[in-house]
Amino acid sequence: MSSPSEVLQQNATAGVNLKAVTVTGGEQFSDNFFNKLLSPLLSSADLTVGQLNSRCQSALENLALTDCFDSVAAKVEPATQDPQSPLCLTAKFDLVPAKLAHTTVGSVYTPEGNQLMLNYINNNTFGNAELLQVSSLAGLVPESPVRLLNVLYKAPMVDTSLKLFADGFVSNANDARFQSEQQWVGSGTLGVEKLKLFRNFTTAFSAAISLVKRTTLRVSDGASDEIKTYAGDHFKESVLLSVACDRLTYLPASKNALPLNGFHWSLKNELTGLSNTSPEKFVKFESSLQLIKSVFKNSLTLDCQLAAGHIVNLTGSKTIHYHDKFYLDVLGSKTLGYPSLSETRFGGTSYVSGNLRLLSRLLFVDPAYPLRLYVDLNGGQVASDPAQLLSWRSGAALGLTYKVGSVAHCNVYYELPIAGRDRSGLGFNVALYGDY
Numbered sequence: 001m002s003s004p005s006e007v008l009q010q011n012a013t014a015g016v017n018l019k020a021v022t023v024t025g026g027e028q029f030s031d032n033f034f035n036k037l038l039s040p041l042l043s044s045a046d047l048t049v050g051q052l053n054s055r056c057q058s059a060l061e062n063l064a065l066t067d068c069f070d071s072v073a074a075k076v077e078p079a080t081q082d083p084q085s086p087l088c089l090t091a092k093f094d095l096v097p098a099k100l101a102h103t104t105v106g107s108v109y110t111p112e113g114n115q116l117m118l119n120y121i122n123n124n125t126f127g128n129a130e131l132l133q134v135s136s137l138a139g140l141v142p143e144s145p146v147r148l149l150n151v152l153y154k155a156p157m158v159d160t161s162l163k164l165f166a167d168g169f170v171s172n173a174n175d176a177r178f179q180s181e182q183q184w185v186g187s188g189t190l191g192v193e194k195l196k197l198f199r200n201f202t203t204a205f206s207a208a209i210s211l212v213k214r215t216t217l218r219v220s221d222g223a224s225d226e227i228k229t230y231a232g233d234h235f236k237e238s239v240l241l242s243v244a245c246d247r248l249t250y251l252p253a254s255k256n257a258l259p260l261n262g263f264h265w266s267l268k269n270e271l272t273g274l275s276n277t278s279p280e281k282f283v284k285f286e287s288s289l290q291l292i293k294s295v296f297k298n299s300l301t302l303d304c305q306l307a308a309g310h311i312v313n314l315t316g317s318k319t320i321h322y323h324d325k326f327y328l329d330v331l332g333s334k335t336l337g338y339p340s341l342s343e344t345r346f347g348g349t350s351y352v353s354g355n356l357r358l359l360s361r362l363l364f365v366d367p368a369y370p371l372r373l374y375v376d377l378n379g380g381q382v383a384s385d386p387a388q389l390l391s392w393r394s395g396a397a398l399g400l401t402y403k404v405g406s407v408a409h410c411n412v413y414y415e416l417p418i419a420g421r422d423r424s425g426l427g428f429n430v431a432l433y434g435d436y
Contacts, residue, residue, distance in 0.1 A: 016047055017088045019079040025069075025095030030127035037062055037159060041091060049087070052076055056091055061197045062160040063095065066129040071096045100124045104406055106433035113141030117433075130155045144175040154193070163193045165208075177338050178322065178346070179223035180216050180231070185323065187212040191240065201247035201263075212236040214323055224339065226346055230321055236280065241269040248290075251298065254370035255405030260294040260301060272324075273314065280321065281314040299367045303357040310386070311349040322346040328353055331378040332395025332417030332424055345384060352389050353380030359401075371402045379419070394418040397427075406433050 021041055023034055035042070040055045047055070056074045063072045072095055079088040101122040108115040116138045125132040131154040139146040148171035154163045167189040174182055191208020212235065219231045248262040266288050273281030286309035294301040309326050325347025327337035337347040359372040379394030399413025409431040416424035 016049055016052055018047065018052065019088050019090050021091045021093070023093045023095065025097055026093075028097060028100060028124060028127070029068075029129065033128045036156075049076070049089075052089065052091065056093075059093070063093075064197070065160045065195050066123065066156075067131075068098060068100060068123045068129055069095050070098045098123070103436045104433050105436070106406075106431060108429060108431040110141075110429045111427060112143070113139070115139045115141070125153075128156065129160055139173075144173065144177065146171060146173040146175070148172070157192070161195045163195075164191075165193055165206075166190050167208075178216070179220045179227045181218035181220075182216070183323075184215040184217070185212065189240065201245050204242075204244045204246075206240070206242050208240045210236075210238045210240055212238070214321060224346070226319055226322060229319055234279070234321060236272055236321070236324075237274045237278065238270050238272045239274065241271075243267050248292065251368065251370055253368055254403050255407070257403035257405050257409070258370050258372070259290075259292050259303070260298055261292055263292070264288075264290045279315075280324075282320060282324070283312045283314065284324065285310050285312075297367060299361045301359040301372070303355075303359065305355045305357075306353070307380075308352045309350065313349070320349065325349060326351040326382050328380050328382045330380050330393045330395055331376060331397050331415045333393050333422040336380070336382040336393060348382035349384050350386045350389055351380060351382045352392075354378070370404055371400070374399055374401060376413075377418075392419060393422075406435060408432055 018041065021038055023038075026034060037059055040058065041047075041052070053076055056076060060072050060074050063069060072093070074091060074093045076089055076091050079090050101120075101124070104117070104119040104121075106117040106119075108117070118136045120132075120134045122132045123129065131152070133150075133152040135148075135150045135152075137146070137148050148169070150170075151168045152165065153167075154165040156163055167187075169185070169187045169189075171185045172182065173184075187210060189208050189210040191206055193204060193206040196203045214230070214234045214236070216227065216231050216234075219227055244264070244266040246262075246264045248259045248264055250256045251258040251260055268284075268286045270284040272278070272284070286307070288305065288307040291304045292301065311320060311324070311326075313320060325337065326349070327335055327347055328351050329335050330353075336351075339346060356377045357374055359374040361367040361369075362371060362373055365371055374397075376397040376399070377394070378396070379392045381389045381392050383389050395415055395417045397413045397415040399411060401412075402408065402410045409429075411430075412426075412428045414424075414426050
């Protein structure tokens, strides 16, 4: 006598009578959510066994894209109430929900000062897998205190792979490096995001429109002309396009914080100056690539990262708002892009950067534990003329890092310059979080 699975395999092209679709583990979600997600199964009576399996697999992919479940599974089997008719089938979905809502309180300690963070995330706000994320930060660094608030909302449209999102952001900073006492930024973004799962990687595409208001107050008397140009209020409207591909696997104990193998690639574009009255019109490109490979049972990991960006100015103006330009941190150097004795401009319209990191487990420490010794080689340059990018600044570091999801990230290192004579010394950052 054939088993149920053998019956299904032998009748892959035969028509079926779908008796029922059952879901376990979905009690926290609305009926409308499952009606929309399972509509390909419920709306058609003319299905073959192969089509039924395919649509169940598509439903599983849509469930996985919600980030609401620790695991999802489905199976198709003969209906128990009619054993004599093996092609009377039922589809059963077994879901294990993740923690859907949590609040995170954190503190980050660095030599420059302390930062406090309070975040709230709900992956099922109204019962339809809507994401609501509220993030706040208070930076207590004496030289550049900052306060910011970010609210992000995403809601599935046709299915969970297509989402409408709205993003609001407000920040108030007092960064003396910008030769003014206050820099205020407020922005609103509305767009759509499309996710697609392939066998070996995931892709994400987004398109959005954005409106930004920047205010620079109490500019210093001796400030550069560039800062004085943007004193007061300045508005920017933009179209934002981005695409990303991801295939990263992580050390399980790190809770998606320490990648072991795979790649991540992204491309971001911004077209600014949509109205005729816009003082600035430019196109901004930025791309990054990360390649990671682990060997010797994850005891040794090589992490290579490359990034580049460029701004094309579409007007006769030689200046672009200092917030839109590129700035870059390089080991053994101060942040590139801030004025020096030989340079009065802020930021750059082009940059390149690269980082090569070799991570190794410590002797007598289980490689499954998210503690790693690492060596970094890092370099890059920011410039207003692409030809100047060839004069790289570079540095190196030896450090020890520990990462566990959104719970802890501790990093202690010694950095020194390779090209340049800026600085060397011991650095650290310690981030501790409580998840409730």
